Amino acid sequence: MSTSIQEAGKLSAKDFASEQDIRWCPGCGDYSILKQVQTVMPELGLPKEDIVFISGIGCSSRFPYYMDTFGMHSIHGRATAIASGLKATRPDLSVWIITGDGDSMSIGGNHFIHLLRRNFDVNVLLFNNEIYGLTKGQYSPTSELGKVTKSTPYGSLDHPFNPMALAMGADGTFVARSMDRDPVHLRTILKRAHAHKGTSLVEIYQNCNVFNDGAFEVFTEKSSKANETLFIENGQPLIFGAEKDKGILLDGFTPRVVSLSDVSANDLWIHNEQDRLKANILVRFFDDPRIEGHFPRPFGLFYVEDRFTYNEAFVAQIEQAQLKGEPDLNKLLSGGSVWVVE
Amino acid sequence: MEKDSLVVPDATILFAGDSGDGMQLTGSQFTTTTALFGNDVSTFPNFPAEIRAPQGTLAGVSGFQIRFSSEQIYTSGDHCDMLVVMNAAALKANLKQLKAGGTIIANTEGFDAKNLRLAKYPDGVNPLEDGSLEGYRLLTIDVTRLTKATLEGSGLGTKEIDRTKNMFVLGFIYWIYNRPLDNTIKFIEQKFAKRPEIVEANLKALKAGYHYGDTTETMIPRVQVEKAKIEPGIYRNINGNPATAIGLVAAAKKSGLKLFLGSYPITPASDILHELSKYKNFGVGTFQAEDEIAAICSAIGASFGGALAVTTSSGPGIALKTEAIGLALMLELPLVIINVQRGGPSTGLPTKTEQSDLLQAVYGRNGEAPVPVISANTPSDCFYAVYEACKIAVEHSTPVFFLSDGYIANGAEPWRFPKEADLKPIAPVFAEKPAEGEKFLPYKRDEKLARKWAIPGTAGIEHRIGGIEKEHETGNISYDPENHEFMVKLRAEKVARIADYIPLQEIDNGPAKGKLLVLGWGSTYGSIKTAVKSALAQGYSVAHAQVRYLNPFPKNLGELLHNYDYVLVPEMNNGQLVRMIRDQYLVPAEGFNKIKGVPFTADELFTKIKSLA
């Protein structure tokens, strides 16, 4: 028995909140993300029983406990692999993977890239706080070079991952970035992620106010946000700045920041979310905001592609084989050649 | 039957050559033909570790031993009566396998200066010519020259002609043992259906080999092994890995579940993946994952969704899956974990057989993590054992280990296969929406202590599960110390209670009380059976029992062990079951161990039994 779509339409954000007490630190960015997901869920028109959240290990991976849907809090880095098996056999379910920068970029890095290239029709919410929170503050694969943490008192030696560029490299078909502090943007991206058929990767900048407070401050605080971020929209020129007075011009393959007083908006780089080449340039806007002449950090949907999903192909192959008629177990048991002993 | 044939009850042939010589194919063709003829057969393929070891070297030797008989047999033979060698290295590597006075059939071209050097014979020494093989019957054949002559004018190149050498040899061996060619002819026609010229060449070589026996005055007598007097019924030939694959398909069909295999290629387990990939018409889904961990995790995901989920691997892969096995047991989801054991530790001996992962299966996880373990005794028994593993996994909501090994995985035997209707039912129990006003309890248990399968898509049972310790029945996260102790004991009891649902341990052969019990598990079955049979025939007080259920043990096992003065536990490891037996039953059990990558010979065991019984 299943809730009808009509009934699903009547659900509210509250219906998606489980009875569990939430255990994140007060002020953690995870709260906002949870709220946006719970808010978006009723709008998707899915019955609750058809939704599954699967997570690995880390602060963010507690997420499924707080959603009143089906959920699995699995082991470190493996939510992607578990979700793959679930989606292959149950393509009818809406599958959401909750992961962090340690979970997906470090211990689960392998499964992460393979999920993207296979293009299972699932959604990945990557809570990136650039730190290990649950283990109390070690640097992560997305922490900046030289980061001083408990495990790197002299500064980290690791060149950080750029998750969006990694996703492009792994042939992801939906590559997007948002942030905990911009609920409207996050909700818009979440809805598009759900609508996309294929692996939708949403990197969400999430503040860990206990171990890495302010890591994304320049992008999220009112005072600097407009100048440091670039909100990209399909078909729109790349414009940013408090006065909307700056833009990005693409000169051959080289992007340049220009002033709109010198260049007309029509001549700017117009974002085309289906242009892989340009998306590859755009995800590389990853400068340290402390560096002079850096590019603003883009938020939004970098790239989307319509490519067959693994789960569709998986099912189609089986259905194709089944066209040949009812399989006969007795025939399988007897094999090719038999003989009779009297 | 030819008039001049010598009738013997039992014969063992070892085909050996370079890995490129097609010995596995030759051996398996001889096996099918012989099984179809009605002999009892048992085979032992022995592969080199490297796929492309340098040609002509000892490392590159590939062997296939087949024993066939007019009586029931349980092993592929301690030694062979006939050794067929394609080159010098094959002779050198396998001569010790040949019985005194046995027959050697040697391909002369494989004994030229280059091959002798590669086989590390001293300069100027050719074993075919120096009299060192005097104790054997030696027949040299210039197979290369003969196939060339046969295929002259066929238009085929030297390479292609060379590839038919094994068919010439097979034809000749068929002649010696009076076997019909039709099965192999059919096989060649099917295999090369798209290349008629290759079909023709192979058939010509095969027939030329057969006629070579007729037309040359060979001093090798023809041999006849009559049909075996085995249980009446319809038989087929089966290897362990395909038997495992079919067992899984059968379990899925009988339980009404979709079969999902998450796997990563590894020797010697990959054939199960290959085999299952063919059965998509049964609704089987196979997923070749990016690594061993993803393989089992994808299976856990499929199980969460309500599929009969399986992962296949061998020792090193199982080691990687360990954490996920712990997760499956915390989630209390059905999952079948197949370990086709090979020599270890680490990469160990990938192509050789061993039973050294028993303790890994029973104990090898963090925390108190009990998992039921079942093993198979013979190639065809893989079918029943894995079927049983599926039944326990589904009906007791637990991951289950199935242990096979390289010997039975690749070995073959005739199988009086069952009918679908003969197979025990497998009954999954799914959770449903609770009655109005009642809360759904995902970890509520039945009398087996199993929980219901609560799959997504069922309204009213939305719930969260995970690897963190959970509260009894509600499944909510709990760090409560009392609850943790309670849950650890509950999970242990759940697995222990499976003993109420499995058959009691039986004595396979011998008296119910006596001096010595030989207690084996897994693929040692055939060797022990043969050795104990001989010892009983000579009046020794000895019995044989083979344990299939290794965790939990059958309820009566302790009692049964106490009926004998001694227990001998032969294992292809350094003593694993013997530890568990001593630990649980405090009986005087002694290990007998062989860790050489090859099975026990019946002789070795017989000698040991005589010293104790």
Ligand code: SF4
């Ligand atoms: S440690 Fe950081 S990420 Fe974790 S819950 Fe606390 S604030 Fe959030």
